[in-house]
Amino acid sequence: MSTLLDFSAGVATGAGGNTLSGGQIVDAVTNGTPMLTKTNPGAACALPFANRGNIGYRVLLNQNCSLSFTGGNRGELQTMRVILQQPQGGNCEIAWPDNVIWADSAPFVDSRNGTVCCVEIMWDGLSRYYGSLIFG
Structure with missing residues:
Protein backbone atom coordinates (compact mmCIF):
# COMPACT_ATOMS: atom_id res chain seq x y z
CA MET A 1 0.00 0.00 0.00
CA GLY A 32 -9.52 29.56 -5.98
CA THR A 33 -7.75 29.27 -9.30
CA PRO A 34 -4.65 31.51 -9.48
CA MET A 35 -5.08 34.41 -11.94
CA LEU A 36 -2.10 36.03 -13.67
CA THR A 37 -2.26 39.24 -15.71
CA LYS A 38 -0.33 39.72 -18.94
CA THR A 39 -0.28 43.44 -19.70
CA ASN A 40 0.61 44.52 -23.24
CA PRO A 41 1.90 41.09 -24.31
CA GLY A 42 2.94 42.26 -27.77
CA ALA A 43 2.64 40.23 -30.96
CA ALA A 44 3.05 36.83 -29.26
CA CYS A 45 1.81 35.62 -25.89
CA ALA A 46 2.71 32.18 -24.49
CA LEU A 47 0.36 30.93 -21.77
CA PRO A 48 1.73 27.93 -19.87
CA PHE A 49 -0.40 25.58 -17.80
CA ALA A 50 0.30 25.58 -14.06
CA ASN A 51 2.82 23.15 -12.58
CA ARG A 52 -0.12 21.63 -10.70
CA GLY A 53 -3.84 22.28 -10.89
CA ASN A 54 -5.61 24.97 -12.88
CA ILE A 55 -4.71 28.53 -13.83
CA GLY A 56 -6.29 31.66 -15.26
CA TYR A 57 -4.89 34.53 -17.31
CA ARG A 58 -6.15 38.04 -17.98
CA VAL A 59 -4.55 39.29 -21.19
CA LEU A 60 -4.75 43.06 -21.64
CA LEU A 61 -4.11 43.45 -25.35
CA ASN A 62 -2.16 46.27 -26.97
CA GLN A 63 -1.85 44.96 -30.54
CA ASN A 64 -2.69 41.96 -32.70
CA CYS A 65 -1.56 38.89 -30.78
CA SER A 66 -0.76 35.28 -31.56
CA LEU A 67 -1.52 33.07 -28.54
CA SER A 68 0.18 29.79 -27.68
CA PHE A 69 -0.58 27.25 -24.95
CA THR A 70 2.12 25.06 -23.46
CA GLY A 71 2.63 22.53 -20.72
CA GLY A 72 0.18 20.32 -18.94
CA ASN A 73 1.01 17.47 -16.59
CA ARG A 74 0.85 13.97 -17.97
CA GLY A 75 -1.97 12.09 -16.27
CA GLU A 76 -3.56 15.28 -14.86
CA LEU A 77 -6.67 16.87 -16.36
CA GLN A 78 -6.05 20.63 -16.19
CA THR A 79 -7.97 23.72 -17.24
CA MET A 80 -6.91 27.23 -18.10
CA ARG A 81 -9.33 30.13 -18.33
CA VAL A 82 -8.24 33.04 -20.48
CA ILE A 83 -9.85 36.48 -20.39
CA LEU A 84 -8.90 38.67 -23.36
CA GLN A 85 -9.63 42.38 -23.04
CA GLN A 86 -9.41 44.92 -25.82
CA PRO A 87 -7.64 48.23 -25.11
CA GLN A 88 -9.33 51.62 -25.18
CA GLY A 89 -8.75 51.90 -28.91
CA GLY A 90 -9.74 48.29 -29.63
CA ASN A 91 -8.82 46.74 -32.98
CA CYS A 92 -6.59 43.93 -31.66
CA GLU A 93 -7.03 40.63 -33.47
CA ILE A 94 -6.22 37.24 -31.95
CA ALA A 95 -4.56 34.34 -33.76
CA TRP A 96 -5.38 31.00 -32.08
CA PRO A 97 -2.80 28.18 -32.15
CA ASP A 98 -3.34 25.17 -34.39
CA ASN A 99 -2.79 22.68 -31.55
CA VAL A 100 -6.18 23.42 -29.91
CA ILE A 101 -9.24 21.35 -30.81
CA TRP A 102 -12.27 23.64 -30.53
CA ALA A 103 -15.80 22.49 -29.64
CA ASP A 104 -17.18 24.30 -32.69
CA SER A 105 -14.53 26.53 -34.20
CA ALA A 106 -11.94 28.95 -32.85
CA PRO A 107 -13.84 31.82 -31.25
CA PHE A 108 -14.24 35.20 -32.85
CA VAL A 109 -12.79 37.91 -30.60
CA ASP A 110 -14.73 41.16 -30.84
CA SER A 111 -12.23 43.96 -31.43
CA ARG A 112 -14.38 46.86 -30.26
CA ASN A 113 -13.11 49.17 -27.52
CA GLY A 114 -12.93 47.42 -24.12
CA THR A 115 -14.75 44.23 -25.11
CA VAL A 116 -13.99 41.01 -23.26
CA CYS A 117 -13.77 37.42 -24.48
CA CYS A 118 -13.33 34.44 -22.17
CA VAL A 119 -12.28 30.95 -23.24
CA GLU A 120 -11.43 27.75 -21.46
CA ILE A 121 -8.56 25.54 -22.59
CA MET A 122 -8.36 21.99 -21.26
CA TRP A 123 -5.31 19.73 -21.24
CA ASP A 124 -6.41 16.09 -21.47
CA GLY A 125 -3.50 14.69 -19.45
CA LEU A 126 -2.00 12.96 -22.49
CA SER A 127 -1.24 15.11 -25.50
CA ARG A 128 -4.09 17.39 -26.54
CA TYR A 129 -5.59 20.79 -25.80
CA TYR A 130 -9.34 21.38 -26.17
CA GLY A 131 -10.96 24.81 -26.22
CA SER A 132 -14.41 26.32 -25.81
CA LEU A 133 -15.84 29.82 -25.72
CA ILE A 134 -17.24 30.81 -22.31
CA PHE A 135 -18.17 34.43 -23.00
CA GLY A 136 -17.80 36.92 -25.81
Missing part, protein backbone atom coordinates in the same frame (compact mmCIF):
# COMPACT_ATOMS: atom_id res chain seq x y z
CA SER A 2 1.40 3.42 -0.95
CA THR A 3 1.25 6.45 1.32
CA LEU A 4 -0.54 9.44 -0.18
CA LEU A 5 0.65 11.95 2.43
CA ASP A 6 3.50 11.76 4.91
CA PHE A 7 3.32 14.38 7.70
CA SER A 8 6.25 13.01 9.72
CA ALA A 9 8.60 15.95 9.01
CA GLY A 10 6.08 18.73 9.76
CA VAL A 11 5.24 19.01 6.08
CA ALA A 12 3.14 16.95 3.72
CA THR A 13 4.80 15.06 0.89
CA GLY A 14 2.37 13.88 -1.76
CA ALA A 15 2.57 10.79 -3.92
CA GLY A 16 4.07 12.92 -6.71
CA GLY A 17 6.95 13.97 -4.42
CA ASN A 18 5.80 17.59 -3.94
CA THR A 19 6.20 18.97 -0.41
CA LEU A 20 3.96 21.58 1.24
CA SER A 21 3.89 23.06 4.72
CA GLY A 22 0.66 23.04 6.71
CA GLY A 23 0.00 26.68 5.79
CA GLN A 24 0.53 25.97 2.11
CA ILE A 25 -1.89 23.05 2.30
CA VAL A 26 -4.58 25.26 3.83
CA ASP A 27 -3.98 27.92 1.16
CA ALA A 28 -4.11 25.35 -1.63
CA VAL A 29 -7.35 23.86 -0.36
CA THR A 30 -9.15 27.15 0.38
CA ASN A 31 -8.03 29.36 -2.52
Whole structure:
Protein backbone atom coordinates (compact mmCIF):
# COMPACT_ATOMS: atom_id res chain seq x y z
CA MET A 1 0.00 0.00 0.00
CA SER A 2 1.40 3.42 -0.95
CA THR A 3 1.25 6.45 1.32
CA LEU A 4 -0.54 9.44 -0.18
CA LEU A 5 0.65 11.95 2.43
CA ASP A 6 3.50 11.76 4.91
CA PHE A 7 3.32 14.38 7.70
CA SER A 8 6.25 13.01 9.72
CA ALA A 9 8.60 15.95 9.01
CA GLY A 10 6.08 18.73 9.76
CA VAL A 11 5.24 19.01 6.08
CA ALA A 12 3.14 16.95 3.72
CA THR A 13 4.80 15.06 0.89
CA GLY A 14 2.37 13.88 -1.76
CA ALA A 15 2.57 10.79 -3.92
CA GLY A 16 4.07 12.92 -6.71
CA GLY A 17 6.95 13.97 -4.42
CA ASN A 18 5.80 17.59 -3.94
CA THR A 19 6.20 18.97 -0.41
CA LEU A 20 3.96 21.58 1.24
CA SER A 21 3.89 23.06 4.72
CA GLY A 22 0.66 23.04 6.71
CA GLY A 23 0.00 26.68 5.79
CA GLN A 24 0.53 25.97 2.11
CA ILE A 25 -1.89 23.05 2.30
CA VAL A 26 -4.58 25.26 3.83
CA ASP A 27 -3.98 27.92 1.16
CA ALA A 28 -4.11 25.35 -1.63
CA VAL A 29 -7.35 23.86 -0.36
CA THR A 30 -9.15 27.15 0.38
CA ASN A 31 -8.03 29.36 -2.52
CA GLY A 32 -9.52 29.56 -5.98
CA THR A 33 -7.75 29.27 -9.30
CA PRO A 34 -4.65 31.51 -9.48
CA MET A 35 -5.08 34.41 -11.94
CA LEU A 36 -2.10 36.03 -13.67
CA THR A 37 -2.26 39.24 -15.71
CA LYS A 38 -0.33 39.72 -18.94
CA THR A 39 -0.28 43.44 -19.70
CA ASN A 40 0.61 44.52 -23.24
CA PRO A 41 1.90 41.09 -24.31
CA GLY A 42 2.94 42.26 -27.77
CA ALA A 43 2.64 40.23 -30.96
CA ALA A 44 3.05 36.83 -29.26
CA CYS A 45 1.81 35.62 -25.89
CA ALA A 46 2.71 32.18 -24.49
CA LEU A 47 0.36 30.93 -21.77
CA PRO A 48 1.73 27.93 -19.87
CA PHE A 49 -0.40 25.58 -17.80
CA ALA A 50 0.30 25.58 -14.06
CA ASN A 51 2.82 23.15 -12.58
CA ARG A 52 -0.12 21.63 -10.70
CA GLY A 53 -3.84 22.28 -10.89
CA ASN A 54 -5.61 24.97 -12.88
CA ILE A 55 -4.71 28.53 -13.83
CA GLY A 56 -6.29 31.66 -15.26
CA TYR A 57 -4.89 34.53 -17.31
CA ARG A 58 -6.15 38.04 -17.98
CA VAL A 59 -4.55 39.29 -21.19
CA LEU A 60 -4.75 43.06 -21.64
CA LEU A 61 -4.11 43.45 -25.35
CA ASN A 62 -2.16 46.27 -26.97
CA GLN A 63 -1.85 44.96 -30.54
CA ASN A 64 -2.69 41.96 -32.70
CA CYS A 65 -1.56 38.89 -30.78
CA SER A 66 -0.76 35.28 -31.56
CA LEU A 67 -1.52 33.07 -28.54
CA SER A 68 0.18 29.79 -27.68
CA PHE A 69 -0.58 27.25 -24.95
CA THR A 70 2.12 25.06 -23.46
CA GLY A 71 2.63 22.53 -20.72
CA GLY A 72 0.18 20.32 -18.94
CA ASN A 73 1.01 17.47 -16.59
CA ARG A 74 0.85 13.97 -17.97
CA GLY A 75 -1.97 12.09 -16.27
CA GLU A 76 -3.56 15.28 -14.86
CA LEU A 77 -6.67 16.87 -16.36
CA GLN A 78 -6.05 20.63 -16.19
CA THR A 79 -7.97 23.72 -17.24
CA MET A 80 -6.91 27.23 -18.10
CA ARG A 81 -9.33 30.13 -18.33
CA VAL A 82 -8.24 33.04 -20.48
CA ILE A 83 -9.85 36.48 -20.39
CA LEU A 84 -8.90 38.67 -23.36
CA GLN A 85 -9.63 42.38 -23.04
CA GLN A 86 -9.41 44.92 -25.82
CA PRO A 87 -7.64 48.23 -25.11
CA GLN A 88 -9.33 51.62 -25.18
CA GLY A 89 -8.75 51.90 -28.91
CA GLY A 90 -9.74 48.29 -29.63
CA ASN A 91 -8.82 46.74 -32.98
CA CYS A 92 -6.59 43.93 -31.66
CA GLU A 93 -7.03 40.63 -33.47
CA ILE A 94 -6.22 37.24 -31.95
CA ALA A 95 -4.56 34.34 -33.76
CA TRP A 96 -5.38 31.00 -32.08
CA PRO A 97 -2.80 28.18 -32.15
CA ASP A 98 -3.34 25.17 -34.39
CA ASN A 99 -2.79 22.68 -31.55
CA VAL A 100 -6.18 23.42 -29.91
CA ILE A 101 -9.24 21.35 -30.81
CA TRP A 102 -12.27 23.64 -30.53
CA ALA A 103 -15.80 22.49 -29.64
CA ASP A 104 -17.18 24.30 -32.69
CA SER A 105 -14.53 26.53 -34.20
CA ALA A 106 -11.94 28.95 -32.85
CA PRO A 107 -13.84 31.82 -31.25
CA PHE A 108 -14.24 35.20 -32.85
CA VAL A 109 -12.79 37.91 -30.60
CA ASP A 110 -14.73 41.16 -30.84
CA SER A 111 -12.23 43.96 -31.43
CA ARG A 112 -14.38 46.86 -30.26
CA ASN A 113 -13.11 49.17 -27.52
CA GLY A 114 -12.93 47.42 -24.12
CA THR A 115 -14.75 44.23 -25.11
CA VAL A 116 -13.99 41.01 -23.26
CA CYS A 117 -13.77 37.42 -24.48
CA CYS A 118 -13.33 34.44 -22.17
CA VAL A 119 -12.28 30.95 -23.24
CA GLU A 120 -11.43 27.75 -21.46
CA ILE A 121 -8.56 25.54 -22.59
CA MET A 122 -8.36 21.99 -21.26
CA TRP A 123 -5.31 19.73 -21.24
CA ASP A 124 -6.41 16.09 -21.47
CA GLY A 125 -3.50 14.69 -19.45
CA LEU A 126 -2.00 12.96 -22.49
CA SER A 127 -1.24 15.11 -25.50
CA ARG A 128 -4.09 17.39 -26.54
CA TYR A 129 -5.59 20.79 -25.80
CA TYR A 130 -9.34 21.38 -26.17
CA GLY A 131 -10.96 24.81 -26.22
CA SER A 132 -14.41 26.32 -25.81
CA LEU A 133 -15.84 29.82 -25.72
CA ILE A 134 -17.24 30.81 -22.31
CA PHE A 135 -18.17 34.43 -23.00
CA GLY A 136 -17.80 36.92 -25.81
